[in-house]
Amino acid sequence: MTLAEEILRAFLLVLGLTELSLNGSYLVKRNGLTLARKQHGELPPHLPDRNIRVKVVVMGAFGLVFAIVSLSSYFLHTYVKAPIVISMFLFMIYGIGEALYYKY
Numbered sequence: 001m002t003l004a005e006e007i008l009r010a011f012l013l014v015l016g017l018t019e020l021s022l023n024g025s026y027l028v029k030r031n032g033l034t035l036a037r038k039q040h041g042e043l044p045p046h047l048p049d050r051n052i053r054v055k056v057v058v059m060g061a062f063g064l065v066f067a068i069v070s071l072s073s074y075f076l077h078t079y080v081k082a083p084i085v086i087s088m089f090l091f092m093i094y095g096i097g098e099a100l101y102y103k104y
Contacts, residue, residue, distance in 0.1 A: 005079040012084065013070035019063025023056045032056075044102060055098075062091050 022039075026032035033052050037043070040055060069083045 001079050009070045009073045009079065009084065012066045012087075013074070016063045016066030016068075016070060019059055020067060023060035023063060026056045027053075027060070042102075058094065062087075062094070065090075 023036075026036040029035065033049050033056070036052050036056050037045075037047075040052070043052070043055070065087050069080065069087050073080045073084070
């Protein structure tokens, strides 16, 4: 396994666990959606809480996917290229789709 692959799977693990913990706390806290709205300043300020909640759930789901993919890579002691690339591609598609949705 190359150094770049090691760095990528470690980055995905940290990103996944961070997304899980942050977005999980946003869903549990009383003022969590307000905190999520502050963190995601790229979203228009007039969005209803429902849209913010959907974003938090989707980001938490991607955190779960990233954590599972990177942990499976560690447990298998090999770089699982296809799941890593697919998860990053889906995250990219989500980001582009969200940007286009809120722009138009």
